[in-house]
Amino acid sequence: DIQLTQSPSFLSASVGDRVTITCRASQGIRSYLAWYQQKPGKAPNLLIYAASTLQSGVPSRFSGGGSGTEFTLTISSLQPEDFATYYCQQLNSFPITFGQGTRLEIK
Amino acid sequence: EVQVLESGGGLVQPGGSLRLSCAASGFTFSNYAMTWVRQAPGKGLEWLSEISVSGDNTYYADSVKGRFTMSRDISRKTVFLQMNSLRAEDTAVYFCAKYRSLGDGAPDRAFGVWGQGTMVTVSA
Numbered sequence: 001d002i003q004l005t006q007s008p009s010f011l012s013a014s015v016g017d018r019v020t021i022t023c024r025a026s027q028g029i030r031s032y033l034a035w036y037q038q039k040p041g042k043a044p045n046l047l048i049y050a051a052s053t054l055q056s057g058v059p060s061r062f063s064g065g066g067s068g069t070e071f072t073l074t075i076s077s078l079q080p081e082d083f084a085t086y087y088c089q090q091l092n093s094f095p096i097t098f099g100q101g102t103r104l105e106i107k
Numbered sequence: 108e109v110q111v112l113e114s115g116g117g118l119v120q121p122g123g124s125l126r127l128s129c130a131a132s133g134f135t136f137s138n139y140a141m142t143w144v145r146q147a148p149g150k151g152l153e154w155l156s157e158i159s160v161s162g163d164n165t166y167y168a169d170s171v172k173g174r175f176t177m178s179r180d181i182s183r184k185t186v187f188l189q190m191n192s193l194r195a196e197d198t199a200v201y202f203c204a205k206y207r208s209l210g211d212g213a214p215d216r217a218f219g220v221w222g223q224g225t226m227v228t229v230s231a
Contacts, residue, residue: 001169034217036152043202043224044144044152049217055207087152091216094166096142096154 002026002090006099012107017078021102023071023088032092035064035073038101039084047086048073080106109133109220111141111203116225119193127188127225129203136184140206142218143177143188145199145227153199158186159211171197193229200224 003026013019023033031051036044046055048064051071061076075082083106088099115127129141143155156177157166165177176189186203207219 030214032214032216036218038152043221044218045221046207046217046219049207049219050215053215055217055219089152089154089217094157095168096157098152098154101151 001095002029002093002097004088004090004097004099006086006088006102009100009102011102011104013078013104014107015078015080019075019078019104021073021086021088021104023066023073023099025069025071025090028068029090029092031067032090033064033066033071034089034091035062036087036089037082037084038087044087078104109205111205111220111222113201113203113222113225116201116227118228118230120231121194121229123193123229124189124191125193125227127190127201127203127227129186129188129222131184131186131205134205137181138209140211140216141177141179141186142204142206143186144202144204144218144221145197146202146224147196147199150199155201156188164211190227193227195229198227198229200226 005024007022033051035048038044052064063074065072086102112130142157158177162179174192179186202224203222204218205220208216
């Protein structure tokens with residue numbers, strides 16, 4: 001199985017900050033990576049697919065990059081509504097796997 | 108509006124069974140693969156299963172293989188998750204999701220639309 005490791009697991013930041021979350025895969029997954037945002041009590045929401053393509057309706061302050069084994073999710077200027085948990089996901093092969101999550105909190 | 112709506116969760120004893128349903132609306136159901144994901148209380152996301160567009164192919168996580176069965180009914184625009192031999196560690200919110208891309212195996216696939224989830228509690 002392909003393991004995904006996100007770093008950091010916890011991040012404290014302020015409104016207006018630029019933050020980057022990293023997702024490392026245990027083996028190459030080409031660009032078959034997605035990023036999701038989840039708020040407490042809610043379903044996850046797709047942000048980025050194919051490593052770097054912004055899902056329709058997602059603000060442009062979110063961006064994704066990388067390929068192979070190392071990927072990033074960047075939020076260019078944090079807004080109050082961005083404080084949530086973020087997950088990466090690989091869809092290169094079964095079983096599909098998720099990273100352990102990165103909890104982003106207000107400093 | 109594109110929607111998927113789960114139902115069928117509840118309290119069940121260890122060793123028992125439950126069938127979850129996921130009703131689709133607002134899109135051509137027969138063109139999309141579907142999937143189930145769960146989230147135990149306070150934990151992360153765990154992919155469970157996927158069913159292909161045709162329904163001929165299903166895929167499972169090792170944690171549920173042999174106990175859970177996913178199926179789809181095109182006429183009812185519904186997917187199901189039959190869960191047998193339930194254990195305490197199956198306690199979770201179960202989400203149904205629709206792939207964002209048409210067909211099977213698209214390079215730009217991801218879980219584009221999620222339901223609100225249904226809670227399954229396995230306890231004596």
